[in-house]
Amino acid sequence: MIKKLATAILLMSASSALAVDSPIQGQVQSKCSVWTETSGVYGHPLPYKLSTTPADGGVKASIRIDVAQADYYKAKFTHPNSFSSSPTLNDSVAWTGSTIVGQVSVAGMSAYEAAKVTYNNVTEFNLTLAGSTWFTVSSTAQYGSTKSLPAGNYTAIIKAECIAK
């Protein structure tokens, strides 16, 4: 009897049940992420024209910018004014393009469109609110006055930048 009691007391004192807090830690810091959601595709509606407009058979580029903290960054988009690769072209190319605000995660971001600054082929947006903003970039190239573009593949580069203020 005494042996059994001693064993039970020993077991109770030896096995300790410990409750330990296991914290999950995280850090929110200001940062900007540039998400390339859709690369644009040029449609070829006319012999002399390449365009990302859906009506012309193209696809506009869509870029999302996420900022974790308000008013830390500005976004800058440069639509193409030359081909990065193409067949040899003997005449000039007339470029047009634009960047507009698409979807927004916070209603107030819609105001970015009215406040944007445009110069040359660059469009700047002041990212005053935290969250995600989708930007749509379009590009059109017209060869010569109405000359036919030589056959081949054409590639142009859109530059999306997030710059700390």
Next chain:
Amino acid sequence: MYSKIIIALGFVFCTSLNAHEMTPTYPKLVPSYIEGVSVAKMKLFNRRNDVEYYEIGVFTNNWKALPFASTTKVIKIGYNKAKLFEVYIRSRDVAKAVYICTESKVYKSTEQVTLISSRICSKIKQDK
């Protein structure tokens, strides 16, 4: 109901998202182990599956390139990987250095497309 779920699942699985991130937003230059050279520690995160290389650049307030040193000026980084890197700037250039940037290097495409090059610039925190 089911068609909506199928469309939503299709969107989730078929849309590939790609991102470029760099922190901190405001790096601080501190003296390095080399006399007359300051260093900033940066972290690059590549979530672009179409990009493997990022070029580092240091610029003035007017976007004039400044000389700097790092283990490599073009970082090779895999998809969904983060990389820490250090940027060394001569002390005499510290006052002029304003931005540290990383820019994606896109592959030459054989399709009729617009490629997207991303660049993120952090602003150096200057001690007053």
